[in-house]
Amino acid sequence: MAEDSDLLSIPVEKLMKLSKSVKQADRLLAAKLMRKLTNQKTIFILLELMRDADPRVRTEALLTARKVKRPETWNVLIELLASPRYAHQAASALKEAGVAALPVLETAFHKSGQKDLVMLKIIQIIGHIPGQESLQLLWKKIDYPDKRIVKQILYSLRYINYQATGREALAVKDLLDAEMSKTLWNLAALHELPNEPIYHYLHEALREEVRDNYDHLSLLLSLLYDPESVQLVKENVELGTPDSIQYALELLDLFVDQDLKPKLIPLLDDSTTTKKLELLQTYFPRESYNPIQVINYILNRDFNYNNRWTKVCAVHACAYIPNFRVSRGLISQMFNNDKLLQETTAWVIYNKDKAAYQSISERLPYKDKKFLDSSIENNQLLDGLDDGFFLYIEMIMLIKSIPAFYHIQGKVLSDLADKIQPITLKPNEKINIPKTEELPILIIAHGKTQLN
Amino acid sequence: MELKPGQVYGDLFQEGPTIPITEVVASERSVIFKISLIDFYFVLANHHELAQGLIHNITEQPEKHPAN
Numbered sequence: 412m413a414e415d416s417d418l419l420s421i422p423v424e425k426l427m428k429l430s431k432s433v434k435q436a437d438r439l440l441a442a443k444l445m446r447k448l449t450n451q452k453t454i455f456i457l458l459e460l461m462r463d464a465d466p467r468v469r470t471e472a473l474l475t476a477r478k479v480k481r482p483e484t485w486n487v488l489i490e491l492l493a494s495p496r497y498a499h500q501a502a503s504a505l506k507e508a509g510v511a512a513l514p515v516l517e518t519a520f521h522k523s524g525q526k527d528l529v530m531l532k533i534i535q536i537i538g539h540i541p542g543q544e545s546l547q548l549l550w551k552k553i554d555y556p557d558k559r560i561v562k563q564i565l566y567s568l569r570y571i572n573y574q575a576t577g578r579e580a581l582a583v584k585d586l587l588d589a590e591m592s593k594t595l596w597n598l599a600a601l602h603e604l605p606n607e608p609i610y611h612y613l614h615e616a617l618r619e620e621v622r623d624n625y626d627h628l629s630l631l632l633s634l635l636y637d638p639e640s641v642q643l644v645k646e647n648v649e650l651g652t653p654d655s656i657q658y659a660l661e662l663l664d665l666f667v668d669q670d671l672k673p674k675l676i677p678l679l680d681d682s683t684t685t686k687k688l689e690l691l692q693t694y695f696p697r698e699s700y701n702p703i704q705v706i707n708y709i710l711n712r713d714f715n716y717n718n719r720w721t722k723v724c725a726v727h728a729c730a731y732i733p734n735f736r737v738s739r740g741l742i743s744q745m746f747n748n749d750k751l752l753q754e755t756t757a758w759v760i761y762n763k764d765k766a767a768y769q770s771i772s773e774r775l776p777y778k779d780k781k782f783l784d785s786s787i788e789n790n791q792l793l794d795g796l797d798d799g800f801f802l803y804i805e806m807i808m809l810i811k812s813i814p815a816f817y818h819i820q821g822k823v824l825s826d827l828a829d830k831i832q833p834i835t836l837k838p839n840e841k842i843n844i845p846k847t848e849e850l851p852i853l854i855i856a857h858g859k860t861q862l863n
Numbered sequence: 864m865e866l867k868p869g870q871v872y873g874d875l876f877q878e879g880p881t882i883p884i885t886e887v888v889a890s891e892r893s894v895i896f897k898i899s900l901i902d903f904y905f906v907l908a909n910h911h912e913l914a915q916g917l918i919h920n921i922t923e924q925p926e927k928h929p930a931n
Contacts, residue, residue: 495905528909806896813869815876819916826910830902836889843886849900850881852873855866858893862864862872862884 538567720821
């Protein structure tokens with residue numbers, strides 16, 4: 412240690428000068444020196460370097476923050492969890508900070524207006540910090556209203572092979588009940604929508620939801636019973652042959668609690684949806700609906716029950732149903748913060764009732780109205796993917812049809828579509844890719860291009 | 864290298880290392896979806912399903928149509 416301080420001893424003023432230098436190399440050196448020189452007097456230099464405009468300096472400063480584990484850096488690290496460029500390093504630094512960082516993480520999780528993404532990352536980080544304290548923090552949030560957070564908690568618990576007992580097991584059983592109800596609702600909706608081309612995307616989205624529901628049921632069962640047995644049941648149910656399903660149910664019968672059997676078995680067996688509904692009516696009552704009612708319910712349901720892709724597919728289907736009026740459920744989506752839902756709804760309403768579109772869009776903030784007007788100007792109903800202009804929903808539909816993205820859920824591709832920058836080029840027009848930038852991902856949506 | 868509709872250029876989407884490019888020229892009216900590499904990996908890091916699906920699709924023989 413004495414040797415270190417001899418070698419690296421440098422006055423605070425000099426260190427500050429280096430950190431403020433216009434030269435990148437000086438600031439990089441300052442970030443590296445901070446690994447040995449961080450103390451109460453110099454911490455502000457590190458905090459500034461962690462916000463440096465130059466990515467290399469910032470990366471170096473984050474590495475220093477990870478090594479020095481100073482509490483003063485944790486709030487900056489938490490802010491960076493929302494940054495695509497630095498989130499990974501910030502998360503690693505917070506994980507290494509360990510138990511000491513838990514109270515700061517907990518406060519940041521409950522901070523008013525905290526971003527969903529940051530909350531999810533915080534849960535991931537808490538899940539990676541070993542010990543009872545982090546487990547307790549996770550369990551405290553098991554009934555959190557946003558079920559994406561709860562799912563992340565369950566993944567974290569599953570990651571450490573956690574087995575729930577006592578009150579925790581009861582909480583998991585409550586979640587199981589909710590998931591079984593969701594599964595049945597989605598199965599029924601699939602059954603109620605006719606097998607017609609206009610419902611193709613909605614059918615597919617609901618099938619993806621059902622697959623997700625079954626995966627979630629397995630995840631919950633793995634926290635209550637032997638994960639290997641649960642995995643065996645899952646694999647055999649997924650095989651889908653009468654023998655494999657029979658084997659899966661017999662296996663399930665051996666380890667599942669009596670109170671769960673009458674609900675789980677009809678849901679997992681190979682009976683028809685009508686039969687499932689009949690057997691489970693007492694546990695999860697559900698009326699039967701016509702297609703328009705199903706769509707309206709999907710539009711109005713909480714995001715915990717149907718994801719944004721299923722909702723947008725429901726909106727899309729409305730466009731092709733002549734007697735689907737511009738309902739309040741549909742109008743409300745025009746005010747959604749989600750651009751994907753807002754734009755698709757605007758397109759549907761415009762093509763159903765132009766006057767209604769005008770009067771609703773007048774109530775929107777100017778920025779939203781301008782965005783929607785320009786989208787609609789370029790897109791006409793029923794032109795589908797062939798008009799050369801792309802709504803967000805059309806981007807996702809196109810990506811779904813590309814072999815590299817086959818079988819990837821629409822909800823995941825929706826999140827990818829949020830990051831797309833569509834570029835329209837005239838013949839012989841070109842875009843430059845600067846050598847200094849990382850090479851982007853380019854998806855050719857329309858026309859032929861030459862890459863040089 | 865010429866790319867047609869539905870083809871993808873970028874890290875992970877080519878066999879072997881990605882061939883560096885400096886410009887994209889349209890042979891006809893074209894629409895390109897550009898995703899910055901950092902954004903792409905950020906989405907990938909938040910969705911293990913995307914990583915699993917891409918690995919499966921890129922390393923296996925592609926099917927003609929998605930199974931519904």
